[in-house]
Amino acid sequence: MNIGLLLFIPNRDVENRVLAAVNAAGFDVTQAQARVLMRIDQEGTRLTVLAEAAQVTKQTAGFLVDQLEKAGYVERVPDPADGRARLVKVTAKALGAVPVANEELARIEAEWERHLGKRRMGQLREALEMLGEITDPYR
Numbered sequence: 001m002n003i004g005l006l007l008f009i010p011n012r013d014v015e016n017r018v019l020a021a022v023n024a025a026g027f028d029v030t031q032a033q034a035r036v037l038m039r040i041d042q043e044g045t046r047l048t049v050l051a052e053a054a055q056v057t058k059q060t061a062g063f064l065v066d067q068l069e070k071a072g073y074v075e076r077v078p079d080p081a082d083g084r085a086r087l088v089k090v091t092a093k094a095l096g097a098v099p100v101a102n103e104e105l106a107r108i109e110a111e112w113e114r115h116l117g118k119r120r121m122g123q124l125r126e127a128l129e130m131l132g133e134i135t136d137p138y139r
Contacts, residue, residue, distance in 0.1 A: 014108055021104035027097040028071065032056075036064045037073060037094060039138075044077060044087030053138060068094075 019031055029037065039045065039053040051061035065088050068074040073094040079085035113121040132139060 014105070017108060018101050018104045022097045022100050025097070025100040027094075027100070029068070029073065029097075033064050033068055033073075036061060037068065037090065040074065040088055040090050044079070044089040046079065046085060046087060050088060 015031060015034075019029070019034055022029065022034070036050055036054050036056075039050055045053075047061055047065060048058055050065070051058045054061060054064075056064075065074060065076075069076065072091060074088050074090055076086045077089055079087045109121070112124075116124065
């Protein structure tokens, strides 16, 4: 099996489990919406930047942001750096899902550590962090 697939399968499992936990807690978001939400900076992010970071078209990002805005998870506010532009910002409602997601992530990491062992889990984290240095364009 190639390395890309070996990385993808556990990542997809994490995404699915975190989304299931968030949805079970009453936050009604899709995976596509969650991927956009995770890319919004604390100060807010322009739609074009969100589209690029989520690797979707500007139209798709706009559609997802429209859905998130109607559900109360984001708001559009004026960009202080450019009065003509707007920023997408997360709301308190969206921030309420963060502890739920973090708890599920902690459960997953504990499960992986039990399976791999503490040393291997540490090595996995270290290796992935090192790979992030050369693969993450938003680092």
